[in-house]
Every structure is written in structure tokens, then in C-alpha cells.
Amino acid sequence: MTVFILRRVLQAILVLAITSLVVFLGVYAIGDPLEILLPADASMAERAQVTASLHLDDPLALQYWNFIVQALQGNFGRSFVFNRPALEVIFERLPATLELVTTSLILSLIIGIPLGFLAGTRPRTVTDETIMTGSILGFSLPNFWQGMMLIMIFSVWLGWLPSTGRGDTGTILGVRTSYATWDGFVHLLLPATNLALAQIALVIRLTRTGVQETMPLDFVKYARARGISERRILSVHVFKTILIPIVTVLGIEFGSLIAFAVVTETIFAWPGVGKLIIDSINMLDRPIVVAYILVIVSMFIVINLVVDVLYSLLDPRIRSRAS
Amino acid sequence: MKLAKTAVLAALLSSTWLMPAMAQDLTIGRASEQSSIDPQFSRTGNNQMTSAMFFDRLVDFGPNLEMTPGLAESWEVENPTTWVLHLRDGVTFHDGSAFTADDVIFSLERADEVPNSPAPYTDMVSAVASMEKVDDLTLKITTNAPAPTLMQDIGRVFIISNAASDGKASEDFNSPATAVGTGPYILEEWKPGETLTMKANDAYWADVPEFKDVEIRYISNDAARVAALLSGAVDVIDAVPPQDVPRVDGTDGLHVFSAASGRVIYFGLSMRFDQAPGVTDLDGNPLSENPFKDVRVRKAVSLMIDRKLIVDRILGGSGVPAGQLAGEALGGHNPDVKPDEVDVAKAKELLTEAGYPNGFGITVYSSNDRFPGDGDLAQALGQMLARGGLKVNGVEALPYSVYSKAASAGDYGAFVFSLGASTPNSAPLLQALLHTYDKDRGMGAFNRVRFSDPAYDAALEEALQEFDPEVLDAKLQDLTTMVFAEQPIVPLYWQKVHWGLKDGLNINEGLSEQTLPQNVSSAE
Missing domain, CATH: 3.90.76.10 (Dipeptide-binding Protein; Domain 1)
Structure with a gap:
């Protein structure tokens, strides 16, 4: 296990180094931040002053070298736009996104798994057909459109739920969260639902397929023969077996939801990192973009590692192979 | 059916009253966010707008x-x-x-x-x-x-x-202890990406603002901002997209306030190089000379464009046709310099005189996310130029972050750009956009087309020495007549900007395009 983790860490460092170079070159090639940052009536003198203070006139190789040297010391540069350390700006927004993504993943599990079991144990019945048709809708309706519809129905027409921002937040164990207040909680509902709809559909499909594949297997028959109740067979034995694909997929989804919850965050004016990265790309705020992508890449690496470890906990076969 | 509709409507109306009572006196949904509360950190429009609340x-x-x-x-x-x-x-x-x-x-x-x-x-x-x-x-x-x-x-x-503030850094201003001004509002808290809260300064030296507790929410997505107003979550929004103006204005309990902005949208015809990028002969080969160096060609292009049609169809009326840089409310606006009416016959004549009886090939470049309708505008310009007798090789609309760099570098022969006004008169516009490009003297910083007329430069520099504002405005008017006889750029229109408000609220804003809580008042 230790060797396995060590090898993973070395791989991760290589991946990070390559990503930083690619992203740096890419961001550099897009455009000139001066054109965006400077006001329309800026004079040549101001232009020169900004160029010098942001080191935009250094050769690309030198800029990259400076970046690497500083990054190794934990300094990812200062945002051009906010004039604050890039990591600080990112980590300030990250909790809001984490909260949103975690909520929607929990929603997708507590709604998706029971519905998937229901469909899987009653194949080709009305229940099954209804659930599966519903899941197709969840999959195929564009996220953006769903969001607008949720706002139209629940905020504009019914007036039940707020549609923008995070509302009042409180602190629980030192973390600022929407769960601490009722107002914050209701603000969370619409965006979390919007983000969860596609995930719910995904979990339903994975669960249903898993259940259908597992039910005819020998160990289920054996369990039945031993007289174990159907309920226990489903909730313990079958459940544990089908969790592996679900954990894999949700692990990947968790990463991409954090990195790309952009659409939901934009529609619901949720102050998370997704919105930050889009704004930063539009403003050509290079330090934020580079630091953000490196943070996200590191996060994916960690998630994959966690998923691998979870596998071995869930499946004894993988554990024995590893040792 | 009618009864059902009425019942639904009644239910909708009553449900909006069920929304939790708002703690704030005034909640504003704002499209853009400042990058810092330090009022001297950046003088972009967003930052100036926020600074004007506290300082x-x-x-x-x-x-x-x-x-x-x-x-x-x-x-x-x-x-x-x-x-x-x-x-x-x-x-x-x-x-x-x-x-x-x-x-x-x-x-x-x-x-x-x-x-x-x-x-x-x-x-x-x-x-x-x-x-x-x-x-x-x-x-x-x-x-x-x-x-x-x-x-x-x-x-x-x-x-x-x-x-x-002595010895404080820009980020210190995010706290009310450092952001100490004399302005109409006192900062309470800024949650980046989320909200800005403030309370009225009761000791303000001028009129104390009517609304005491104000919250500004940053809602950058157009549809979401409109939805927030429709749902009653905010009282005022800025930058209502032109296509949503009828919707907001038609909703019971809401109305729209519109004003012409100082931003002029123009079509630049580059005289920078001996060949204009994207300009070809009729077979698609690069043209050996730059046709835009001929004033007759520039004038002909201007005559091909139907500004009224653009304003009415693409912008839904959210624009004012332009024939110069400064809008009507700005000092130096010359009412005698009128926008060209579309005249294809005259354009053809000018093109023939200039030696292009059958026109030439042209590619129209534009941004697609800088201002409302910019991508559609480029399409329309392409069609109008084709109708006017040019061969349009293509229309390219790009994100502004990519587009602006290339436009400044001179990569485009014919391109759409905009210029905003931030001063009471047109002097900076005339200087930055139309004075000969001179890096060392800091003149013509935005003269991307590289128009150059020494006589105009001299007259402008002389005018900039004028101390009396009224004499200055008169001189700027004369300069406008002088320079637009040469059609240095093709002005298209001045933008109109819209605010959406709950009935019972008024906002007093205009050219500056700001949304300041101190300028919001209850209707008389």
C-alpha cells in the first residue's frame, strides 16, 4: 500500500509540472490582459506603468521560471484583478462550491439509490418504466435550461424559493455554511437540485443495472437458500456489490462538479469557484486561472487516490490482489 | 379559460407577497462587481461605481x-x-x-x-x-x-x-475600519461574488440618501438578474438586456428606465498598413493596396449601413444612430454632424470614383461578448456591405479577451469596436481615438485604424489648451465637423442602457451608466 501511494505521489508531481506548463502557455496565448484591465481612456504612461508592475513585459520563459520558483514556495502569484494572492481568492470561494456539490451528491444518493433499487427489482413494470423515463429527462435536458425552469417555477411563479446568492450564512465548527441558517438552507435548495438532477439520473441507471446484474448471481441464490430474508439480501449483500461502480463514477463526478459547476453557479449567482474561473478567464486574470487549474488537478489526483483506497475497502478481491 | 388565467394570475400575485419580508430597505441586483473597495486601486467603471457610494x-x-x-x-x-x-x-x-x-x-x-x-x-x-x-x-x-x-x-x-488609510494596502479597504470616506453610504461588509451591504451616512454633507440599509447582490447572468427582479428578490437591477425590456416593462408592478449611454459603437476601417488584413480582390487574393486609405471608400462604407435598421431590429430600439463620437448629452456634441442615411447608389458612385466599380472582398470582425448584440451586429454589417456592392468573404465574431489583443495589434482590416465616455466633454474621445498615434507623446492611444491628419492634430492640441469650458465645447464641435468630413471611422450608434425597477421607485442615472443607491428614490 505504501509503495502504491508513493508511486501515485510521484506521478502526481509529474502531472502537475506538465499541466502548469501547458496552462501557462495556453493562458499566455489567449490575449493581452492590458486590453481588458485598463480603462478605455488609459494613457500610454498608465499602460507602461501597469505593464511594469504586473511584469507583463518579461519574456515568456522568464515569466514561467519566476512562476515555478514562487510556486515551489507556495506562492501562486497575485490576482491581476483583485491584487490578492491567487490561492487565497480561490480558497475563499471553494467552500461555497464544496457545499453545493456535496449537497447535490447527497441528494443524488438518497434519491437515486432507492429509485434505482425500485426499478431494478421490478424490471419492465410501470414503476420501472416511469423511473427510467424520468431519468432520461434528467440526463438529456440541458443543465442551463433546467436551472432557468426551476427559477421560473419556484421563484417567479410560485414565489417559494429564492433564486440568487447564498443568503444568510452562519458558522458551524468555524466553517461558513448555508446550513447554519434557515435562510441559507432555502437558498441552497434550487441550485443543489439543479446540479443534482443529472446525478440522480446517473445513480438511478447505475443502481438499476447493478441490481439486475447481481440478482441472478450464485451468491444471491445461495443466500436465499440459506433463508436470509430478501430485504437483507438487497440491503447488505447486493448493495455492497453494486456500490463499486457507483463509487467510481461519483468520485469522478465529484471532481468535475466542483471544477465545472459553472453553469449552475452562474445562473443562481452562487459565489463559488466555477463562477470565479469563468470571470477570470474573461478578464485574462492569468494567476487565478493557472492556480485554479493546478488546484483542480491536485484535487482530481487526490480523489482518484481516495477512490482506489475505497475500492479495496469495498471489495476484498482487490485488497488481496494489491497485497 | 379566461377565468382560469385570472385565477392563476391571482395566485401568482398573492404568492409573491408571501416572500419573506426583506430586512433591507433597498436591494439592488448588479451585473458587475468591483475588484476592490480601495477607491484608488482601479479606475474601471465597476470600481468607480462602488467607490462613489462610500467616497x-x-x-x-x-x-x-x-x-x-x-x-x-x-x-x-x-x-x-x-x-x-x-x-x-x-x-x-x-x-x-x-x-x-x-x-x-x-x-x-x-x-x-x-x-x-x-x-x-x-x-x-x-x-x-x-x-x-x-x-x-x-x-x-x-x-x-x-x-x-x-x-x-x-x-x-x-x-x-x-x-x-495611511500605510494600508488595497485589501485592507475591504474592512470598514480602513474604507473610511465622506460618502453618502458607510460600508458594512463585502462578501466577494455575493453581496455588498451598507448603511446610510446620516451625517452626509449633501442630501442624506433616502434608503438607509442597502444590499447589493452581484448577479452577472442576464437571465438570472431579470428573474431575481421578476421574483421580487431585488428591487432594482441594472443592465436589463434589450430583449428583456418589453417583458420587464410589461410585468405588473415593474417598470424600465432607459438612458442613452456615452458608449459609441463604431466600425473601424484600418489604414494602418499598405494592405488591409482581410481585404481581397473579387477572386479572394489579397488586394495590393489598402482601399481604406481613400476617404471615398470610407464614406461609401458609411453610406451602405442602415443604422436605424440595426438599432430597431438587432437592439430592439436600445440605441441611438450615431454620426460622431460624443452623444447628445456630452459637451462638444455637434448637432449638425448627422449620422449618414443609407444611400447605396451614392456609395456605388463613390466606389467607382475610387476605382472599385465592382467593389472588393472584405471580412468583418467583431467581438461576441462585449456588448449586447455585438455578434449579431457583425452579421448585419456583413449583409449591408454585401447589399452595398462589396463581396463579403466572411464575418468573424470572437470572445473579447481574444479579440481585443488582435484588434489592437492591427490584425483586422474592418472591425467593430466601442469607446465609452467618462468625462463631461468629447475631448478625450477625440484625442484617444482620432489623434495621430504617437506613443511617445501619449496621443491617439486607441487610434487602432491609424487615421492621421496633421491639421486636425494641431487644431485639437490647440483646443486642449483652452481654459473656458464653453469655448472648449465650441472648439470641440468645430473639430468634430472637421474630422468627420474625412470619415476617420464609421460611427454606428450610441448604446442605450436600461434599469428595471419596482413601481414606486425611480432612479436618476444617465450617461455614466452607474447604479448608485443614493440616486434611487421613491416616486413622488
């Missing part, structure tokens, strides 16, 4: 950028390089301390020294050679050279408290 300036700029005395009550020009400023008596900062000449000196000295500022106020104070405090409320300023626009320039710098 004052030596002069006030009204909704149409008109200048009135602010923290400086009056001023006189002792000789062309010496100014005496009389500061307003009895003004206090949010922390209760008195406003004095020291604060002005501190603020003006700091203005060009804010570290890492992406848009510094350097130019605003570059004319100042030295400042001398005569007494607590009198200040003598010496300039490097005669500077007729001194008050307009230093008047744009926000005044901060010497005592509260």
Missing part, C-alpha cells in the same frame, strides 16, 4: 457626467499653472474625524502609487507638480504646465482619510 471627490459628476462642486466648494486659477482650491467646511469622515486639506494631499499623492494597480489614476494627477496646504481648508496646487482640465482630472480621484 466623495473634489468635484461631483452627475448622472450625465456634468461637473458640480464636491469636496472642493470653489476654485480659482491664479495663473495658468497655479490653482487655489477652497474645500468644503464641516465635512466629516465616517469615523467622525474632520475632512481637511491633508486628506486631499494624501489622496492625490497616493493615487498613482497604489501597488499592482491594473488601472491606476496616474493620468489624473500627472499634471500636479506640487501641493501646498495654505490652511485646513485651502490648498494651492502648482502644475507642470498649463492644465485647463486640472479640476476634471484630479476631480476624478476619490478622497480617502489620511488617518484611517
Whole structure:
């Protein structure tokens, strides 16, 4: 296990180094931040002053070298736009996104798994057909459109739920969260639902397929023969077996939801990192973009590692192979 | 059916009243967010808008950028390089301390020294050679050279408290302890990406704002901002997209306020190189000469464009056809310089005279996310040029972050761009856009088409020395007539901007395109 983790860490460092170079070159090639940052009536003198203070006139190789040297010391540069350390700006927004993504993943599990079991144990019945048709809708309706519809129905027409921002937040164990207040909680509902709809559909499909594949297997028959109740067979034995694909997929989804919850965050004016990265790309705020992508890449690496470890906990076969 | 509709409507109306009562007196949904509360960190429009809530300036700029005395009550020009400023008596900062000449000196000295500022106020104070405090409320300023626009320039710098801000960095201003101004509102909290809350300054030296507790929410997505207003979550929104104006205005309990902005959208025809990028002969080979160097060709292009159609169809009426740079409300606007009416026959004639009886090939370039309808505008221009007798090879619309760099580098022969006004008259527009490009002297910074007319340059430079604002405006009018006879660029239209408000609220804004809580009032 230790060797396995060590090898993973070395791989991760290589991946990070390559990503930083690619992203740096890419961001550099897009455009000139001066054109965006400077006001329309800026004079040549101001232009020169900004160029010098942001080191935009250094050769690309030198800029990259400076970046690497500083990054190794934990300094990812200062945002051009906010004039604050890039990591600080990112980590300030990250909790809001984490909260949103975690909520929607929990929603997708507590709604998706029971519905998937229901469909899987009653194949080709009305229940099954209804659930599966519903899941197709969840999959195929564009996220953006769903969001607008949720706002139209629940905020504009019914007036039940707020549609923008995070509302009042409180602190629980030192973390600022929407769960601490009722107002914050209701603000969370619409965006979390919007983000969860596609995930719910995904979990339903994975669960249903898993259940259908597992039910005819020998160990289920054996369990039945031993007289174990159907309920226990489903909730313990079958459940544990089908969790592996679900954990894999949700692990990947968790990463991409954090990195790309952009659409939901934009529609619901949720102050998370997704919105930050889009704004930063539009403003050509290079330090934020580079630091953000490196943070996200590191996060994916960690998630994959966690998923691998979870596998071995869930499946004894993988554990024995590893040792 | 009708009954059912009425019932649904009634249910909808009653349900909006069930929304939780708002703690704030006024909630504003705003499209853009400032990058810092430090009023001297950046002078982009977003930042100036936020600064104007908490800080004052030596002069006030009204909704149409008109200048009135602010923290400086009056001023006189002792000789062309010496100014005496009389500061307003009895003004206090949010922390209760008195406003004095020291604060002005501190603020003006700091203005060009804010570290890492992406848009510094350097130019605003570059004319100042030295400042001398005569007494607590009198200040003598010496300039490097005669500077007729001194008050307009230093008047744009926000005044901060010497005592509260000395030695503080820009990020310290995010806390109310450092963001101490004399403005109509006092900062409470800024949650980046989320909200900005403030309370009224009851000791404000001018009119105390009507709404005491104000919350600004940052909602950058157009549809979401409109939905927030429709759902009653906010009372006012800015930047209502043109296509949603009828919807908002048609909703019971809401109305739209529109104003012409100072931003002119224009079509640039590059005279920069001997060949214009994207301009070809009829077979698609690059043209050996640059047709845009001929004024007849530029005029012909202008005559092909139906500005009224663009404004009506693409913008849904959210624009005013333009034939010059400065809109009607700005000083230096010349009512005699009218936008060209579409005249294809005349355009053809001019093209023939210029030696292109069958036209030439052209590619139209534009941004697609800079202002409402910019991508569609490029399409329409392409069609109009084709109708006018040119061969349109293509229309390319790109994100602004990519587009702006290439446009400044001269990669486009024919391109759509915009220029906003931030001063009470057209002088900076005429200088930055149409003066010969001269990097060393800092002239013509935005002259991307590289138009150059020495006679115009000389006349403009002479006008910029004028101290009397009325004489200056007259000179700017003459300059406008002079330069647009040569069609240096093709002005298209001035944008109109829209605010959506709940009935019972009014907003007093205009050219400046700001959304300030102090300018919102209950209807009489």
C-alpha cells in the first residue's frame, strides 16, 4: 500500500509540472490582459506603468521560471484583478462550491439509490418504466435550461424559493455554511437540485443495472437458500456489490462538479469557484486561472487516490490482489 | 379559460407577497462587481461605481457626467499653472474625524502609487507638480504646465482619510475600519461574488440618501438578474438586456428606465498598413493596396449601413444612430454632424470614383461578448456591405479577451469596436481615438485604424489648451465637423442602457451608466 501511494505521489508531481506548463502557455496565448484591465481612456504612461508592475513585459520563459520558483514556495502569484494572492481568492470561494456539490451528491444518493433499487427489482413494470423515463429527462435536458425552469417555477411563479446568492450564512465548527441558517438552507435548495438532477439520473441507471446484474448471481441464490430474508439480501449483500461502480463514477463526478459547476453557479449567482474561473478567464486574470487549474488537478489526483483506497475497502478481491 | 388565467394570475400575485419580508430597505441586483473597495486601486467603471457610494471627490459628476462642486466648494486659477482650491467646511469622515486639506494631499499623492494597480489614476494627477496646504481648508496646487482640465482630472480621484488609510494596502479597504470616506453610504461588509451591504451616512454633507440599509447582490447572468427582479428578490437591477425590456416593462408592478449611454459603437476601417488584413480582390487574393486609405471608400462604407435598421431590429430600439463620437448629452456634441442615411447608389458612385466599380472582398470582425448584440451586429454589417456592392468573404465574431489583443495589434482590416465616455466633454474621445498615434507623446492611444491628419492634430492640441469650458465645447464641435468630413471611422450608434425597477421607485442615472443607491428614490 505504501509503495502504491508513493508511486501515485510521484506521478502526481509529474502531472502537475506538465499541466502548469501547458496552462501557462495556453493562458499566455489567449490575449493581452492590458486590453481588458485598463480603462478605455488609459494613457500610454498608465499602460507602461501597469505593464511594469504586473511584469507583463518579461519574456515568456522568464515569466514561467519566476512562476515555478514562487510556486515551489507556495506562492501562486497575485490576482491581476483583485491584487490578492491567487490561492487565497480561490480558497475563499471553494467552500461555497464544496457545499453545493456535496449537497447535490447527497441528494443524488438518497434519491437515486432507492429509485434505482425500485426499478431494478421490478424490471419492465410501470414503476420501472416511469423511473427510467424520468431519468432520461434528467440526463438529456440541458443543465442551463433546467436551472432557468426551476427559477421560473419556484421563484417567479410560485414565489417559494429564492433564486440568487447564498443568503444568510452562519458558522458551524468555524466553517461558513448555508446550513447554519434557515435562510441559507432555502437558498441552497434550487441550485443543489439543479446540479443534482443529472446525478440522480446517473445513480438511478447505475443502481438499476447493478441490481439486475447481481440478482441472478450464485451468491444471491445461495443466500436465499440459506433463508436470509430478501430485504437483507438487497440491503447488505447486493448493495455492497453494486456500490463499486457507483463509487467510481461519483468520485469522478465529484471532481468535475466542483471544477465545472459553472453553469449552475452562474445562473443562481452562487459565489463559488466555477463562477470565479469563468470571470477570470474573461478578464485574462492569468494567476487565478493557472492556480485554479493546478488546484483542480491536485484535487482530481487526490480523489482518484481516495477512490482506489475505497475500492479495496469495498471489495476484498482487490485488497488481496494489491497485497 | 379566461377565468382560469385570472385565477392563476391571482395566485401568482398573492404568492409573491408571501416572500419573506426583506430586512433591507433597498436591494439592488448588479451585473458587475468591483475588484476592490480601495477607491484608488482601479479606475474601471465597476470600481468607480462602488467607490462613489462610500467616497466623495473634489468635484461631483452627475448622472450625465456634468461637473458640480464636491469636496472642493470653489476654485480659482491664479495663473495658468497655479490653482487655489477652497474645500468644503464641516465635512466629516465616517469615523467622525474632520475632512481637511491633508486628506486631499494624501489622496492625490497616493493615487498613482497604489501597488499592482491594473488601472491606476496616474493620468489624473500627472499634471500636479506640487501641493501646498495654505490652511485646513485651502490648498494651492502648482502644475507642470498649463492644465485647463486640472479640476476634471484630479476631480476624478476619490478622497480617502489620511488617518484611517495611511500605510494600508488595497485589501485592507475591504474592512470598514480602513474604507473610511465622506460618502453618502458607510460600508458594512463585502462578501466577494455575493453581496455588498451598507448603511446610510446620516451625517452626509449633501442630501442624506433616502434608503438607509442597502444590499447589493452581484448577479452577472442576464437571465438570472431579470428573474431575481421578476421574483421580487431585488428591487432594482441594472443592465436589463434589450430583449428583456418589453417583458420587464410589461410585468405588473415593474417598470424600465432607459438612458442613452456615452458608449459609441463604431466600425473601424484600418489604414494602418499598405494592405488591409482581410481585404481581397473579387477572386479572394489579397488586394495590393489598402482601399481604406481613400476617404471615398470610407464614406461609401458609411453610406451602405442602415443604422436605424440595426438599432430597431438587432437592439430592439436600445440605441441611438450615431454620426460622431460624443452623444447628445456630452459637451462638444455637434448637432449638425448627422449620422449618414443609407444611400447605396451614392456609395456605388463613390466606389467607382475610387476605382472599385465592382467593389472588393472584405471580412468583418467583431467581438461576441462585449456588448449586447455585438455578434449579431457583425452579421448585419456583413449583409449591408454585401447589399452595398462589396463581396463579403466572411464575418468573424470572437470572445473579447481574444479579440481585443488582435484588434489592437492591427490584425483586422474592418472591425467593430466601442469607446465609452467618462468625462463631461468629447475631448478625450477625440484625442484617444482620432489623434495621430504617437506613443511617445501619449496621443491617439486607441487610434487602432491609424487615421492621421496633421491639421486636425494641431487644431485639437490647440483646443486642449483652452481654459473656458464653453469655448472648449465650441472648439470641440468645430473639430468634430472637421474630422468627420474625412470619415476617420464609421460611427454606428450610441448604446442605450436600461434599469428595471419596482413601481414606486425611480432612479436618476444617465450617461455614466452607474447604479448608485443614493440616486434611487421613491416616486413622488
